[in-house]
Amino acid sequence: MARTWRGISAGGTGDLLDSVSDDGAHDLVWQRRGDSEPLSDACQCPAALSGGRSRLNRRVLPVPRHLESAAPDGCTREVMDRRALVLGGGGVTGIAWEIGVIAGLADRGIDLAAADVIIGTSAGSVAGADITCGQEPEALYQAQLAPPDPEPAARIGWGLIGRLLWVMNTSRDPVRARVRIGHWALAARTMPEADRRKVFEARLPASGWPAKMLKVTAVDARTGEFVVFDSAGEAGLVDAVGASCAVPGVWPPVTIGNRRFMDGGVRSVANADLAARYERVVIVAPVAQGIGPIMPSPGRQAAALAAAGARVALVRPDRAALRAIGHNVLDVSRRAAAATAGRAQAAAEAVAVRTVWQADGGPAAS
Secondary structure, three states, X not given: OOEEEOOEEEOOOOOOOOOOOOOOOOOOXXXXXXXXXXXXXXXXXXXXXXXXXXXOOOOOOOOOOOXXXXXXXXXXXXXXXXXXXXXXXXXXXXXXXXXXXXXXHHHOXXXXXXXXXXXXXXXXXXXXXXXXXXXXXXXXXXXXXXXXOXXXXXXXXXXXXXXXXXXXXXXXXXXXXXXXXXXHHHHOOOOOHHHHHHHHHHHOOOOOOOOOOEEEEEEEOOOOOEEEEOOOOOOOHHHHHHHHOOOOOOOOOEEEOOEEEEEHHHOOOOOHHHXXXXXXXXXXXXXXXXXXXXXXXXXXXXXXXXXXOOEEEEEOOOHHHXXXXXXXXXXHHHHHHXXXXXXXXXXXXXXXXXXXXXXXXXXXXX
16 A cells, blocks of 8 residues: 655555755766866756756756755746656666566556656666657567577676675765776776677667657766766767666776766666656666665665655565566566566556656546
């Protein structure tokens, strides 16, 4: 049975949190032709994520340092009753589970693709590109059930996990921690970058950015800066998604311009704080864990959004889905099982998600 508490709606697996911790360490990065400069107060509201900025100023988008920072009244009014869909990282099985959840909710009249903005990190950037391409959720779901195309085997092993845990738990500054991870990513022996790009060229439903507002996160492997790509910038969709999925030590960082980018999940597995100031937020997070204060969990970010006044639903894998996903999120042989589990789980999540997503709890708007 769904419950609503402190602005967070939760079904059987949603987080119910009673405290919000803000370590004040969120980035505020504004990139213009390779330089970083702080934004004016007028630009720190994520309304800028979807409105009227110039092409130059929207190349890489800002992240608010404090979710509860003061914003101009016009920004607050501009995003009232707008909806954000956040799709988190989680490998090949994470993509499949997310598509399953989205298809299962669509079966019940809940159209998550109708969001005003879709924010994708790593696996979520692929799922975001999928659902904004115009295909029906059923077709996307069936594609996850089909035998996977041959691609290089990969695994996120305990060595990688241990290194990430060590760096994150021994660093006080999140940017410096990401620089350390980026240095390792740049030095790692992986498949050639050009070969990896071909995987995304074949995998994505289109090579160009969709008409819908899609935001794709990544991290500069050299500087540790967190960036957000969209259709207004110079990065193409294939390169942006490839960068967001460039797991350090597993896949090569992606070259865009004169910079090298790695997985947006190095900053946060969901980066849900980009949905600040949106009134209704649904977070679909294949990976629910964070690493201390430096890499906040989706639950922690959901709590911060709720504390700022948003209505938030957080969907994370239930026990059946976790069993289907397995221990290696890059195992393509588990894709179909993960998608099936996601679709089945949607039944338990539908009431909570509908409460947040649909103003009247009735049929979804499209």
